[in-house]
Amino acid sequence: MLNFDHVSKRYADGGDALLDVSFHLRPGEIAFLTGHSGAGKSTLLKLIAVMERCSRGQVLLDGQNLNKAKDRHIPYIRRKLGLIFQDYKLLQDRTVFDNVALPLVIAGVGHQEICRRVRAAIDKVDLLGKENKYPQALSGGEQQRVGIARAVVNRPPLILADEPTGNLDPELSAEIMHLFEAFQQVGVTVLIATHDIALVERMGHRVLKLDHGRLVES
């Protein structure tokens, strides 16, 4: 599914964010990406979403070399991913429904299908009844769940989450992690970057640990 082959990333105005990182994620696998702040977790996820390109090595997604992807192919690569951000990245002037529907509208899905799938996704994150609210009217945890619903509504084969529980209390964090486990159970590959070592250990899944850009545990 996802293959990192001796990947290094050096930012133009900084040091090495990633150094010789190699690992492989099988389809349907769930893994946590941990490490200190500045270890390179976000950078690694950005390489997969082609928000950045690696300086050396190659990133393969479904056998496609992302380093060589042309700019006009990037949107289609991103449609295969469900991206979840620590700061949610919701459209503040759109309702919950419209936010979740965005990937489907972009993909040109028909109106009825959109309604059906958006309701299903909102149901999955337990937000039914809040479709017509605006993000400002929701709590941090609720906004995060809207972000998750938007990430899964298009049924992507790979979900990438960058600190999805950063702002949440332990109970809610555990709840959201269970949600990711539920997606994994239906065959989705999941990669979650997080600081929350305790939670990661309790869940007992595969852990990829970064230290100053090097992969020290996989």
Add this chain to the structure above:
Amino acid sequence: MDRLHAYCAIHAHAFFSSLGRLLRTPFTTVMTVVVLALAIALAAGFYLLVANVQQLTAGIQNSNQISLFLKDSVSDDSGAQLAEKIKKYPTVEQVNVITKQQALAEFRQYSGFGEALDALEKNPLPTVLQVLPVSSLTDAGQLEQLVTSLDKLSAVDFAQMDMQWVKRLQSIMALAQRGVTLLSIILGSAVLFITGNTIRLELHNRRDEVVIAKLVGATDSFIQRPFLYTGFWLGFGSGVAAWLLVTVMMLILHQPMQRLSDLYGGIFDVRYLGFGETSMLWFISAVLGVCGSWIVLKYQLQQLKPE
């Protein structure tokens, strides 16, 4: 089928939502549209003014009248004989004789120098023959030939083509038309850049939205669609506003222009922008709006990366 339907729905949505967005910020929109409309109206108004005056030269084109001033020694009778002779030319349609007496009477009536004329012993005015060439004779060279041949007649003092001032007017009009074209190009580029800049600001205001859309897999064409429609609405709206401006301007000018025309024997009718011209105006305005937006989007969207 469903996808095609969805595609049309996306277009329809972008079409109307971009209009809705403009209407939700009426002040900004009105400011922009007024500036655009003034630029367009300036070009269209100048065009219409020239088109109105153009009728003058169009109406006169066929009156290639030639005046023959006969020598003072030639009597009215021999003048009439000469007229008969000239009338037989294949290139001449008609000849009118203005005798010395007629000329004097006319002069007396219009000039107000009646008493001064009475003081003169002799009528100083010559006999004049007004020669009207056949209407098929429009070529300048042929006309020139006719004038020279008439000029050579021994009884003729000199021949004058009344075309001279028409020619002058025509070259002034040609200049004015060139001016209209030039002004339209300049003001058209102004419209292009103003819409472009408006779209640039709009893009800047909505950059978060654009970045998020890119992150969930939106193509550039999806992202730029609503902005292109915004450009369309701005251009089209300005075209309509400009048309209104020009029409109101013409309504105000109608009476004085009509009076001027009447003074010259109804030489032209006051003209407004016709159906074809109006459609063209709106079409060009809309196209300029879309193009201005497109140019900006082409360069700015590439720079708007999620990072």
